Amino acid sequence: MTLTMTAPPAQMAVNEILVWEHLRLRLAEYNYPADSDLVAELIRAATDEAEEFMSRSLITRTYRLDLDAFSKVIILPRPPAISVEEIAYVDTDGATQTLDPENYTFASGSRWESRILPAPGKSWPATLDYPGAVTVTFKAGYGNSFASIPAAIRLAILETVATRYTMRTEAVVGVSVTTVPAGARQIFDAYRSWVF
Numbered sequence: 316m317t318l319t320m321t322a323p324p325a326q327m328a329v330n331e332i333l334v335w336e337h338l339r340l341r342l343a344e345y346n347y348p349a350d351s352d353l354v355a356e357l358i359r360a361a362t363d364e365a366e367e368f369m370s371r372s373l374i375t376r377t378y379r380l381d382l383d384a385f386s387k388v389i390i391l392p393r394p395p396a397i398s399v400e401e402i403a404y405v406d407t408d409g410a411t412q413t414l415d416p417e418n419y420t421f422a423s424g425s426r427w428e429s430r431i432l433p434a435p436g437k438s439w440p441a442t443l444d445y446p447g448a449v450t451v452t453f454k455a456g457y458g459n460s461f462a463s464i465p466a467a468i469r470l471a472i473l474e475t476v477a478t479r480y481t482m483r484t485e486a487v488v489g490v491s492v493t494t495v496p497a498g499a500r501q502i503f504d505a506y507r508s509w510v511f
Contacts, residue, residue: 317381317447318392324374328362329472330461331355337473338480354480361475364495365468370508371395373464375456381447385439389431393455394508396421396429400452405443414440427508429453468506471499 334354366373372393377400380391385404399421402414418437423429431451433439442448457463474496495503 316383319379319381320376321379321452322377324372324376324456325459326374326461327355327358328365328373328461328464329358329469329476331358333461333469334358334473334476338477354476357476357479358472361472361479365472365475365503366393368503369468369506371506372455373457373468374461375454375459377452377454380451380453382449382451383446384442384444385449387432389451391429391431391451391453391455392508394428395455395457396423397454397456399431400454401450402431403450403452404440405445405448407441407443409443412440429455465506467502471502474499 331351331354334357362373365371370393372378372395375397378393380389382389391399399416399419402419404412404414406412418434419431420434421429421431457465461469478496478499
């Protein structure tokens, strides 16, 4: 099983202006553009870490999931899945086929997992016994803008960025510092997906 992102998100999970407001800084009070570049990197890093830890997609993107064969139920990683774009497979003759959407059911709506299973009365076609014989292309994420991400996750990313902005090193003599604040880690824990 291999998961590959084929189309990245169109924007960051948290708006840079929102970060500056959270830090209580005005444009005139920070070193532009150096701090702007730093904050953008901190947003990307905090978002990447949050998505990796939660095994979740925040802003919509497209993935390709390669499987060696059809399983009874295909569980899509990196929830929430929005749509299945295509299911392709290599048939027993070695030809690539596209599965008609009428032959499968996409069950979404859960914040924890999305599934694909054969439509009622249908079964999966036979495939060539070969690595990557089945390819599922799907979209995952809460939506196309940061406003579509749950507020708690946005807040946790803001807290992580603020902590990293103000404490720019992990080791400070006499002070205990973590890269992700405890409150943010609790939020990430609450949204963590154990799929894949």
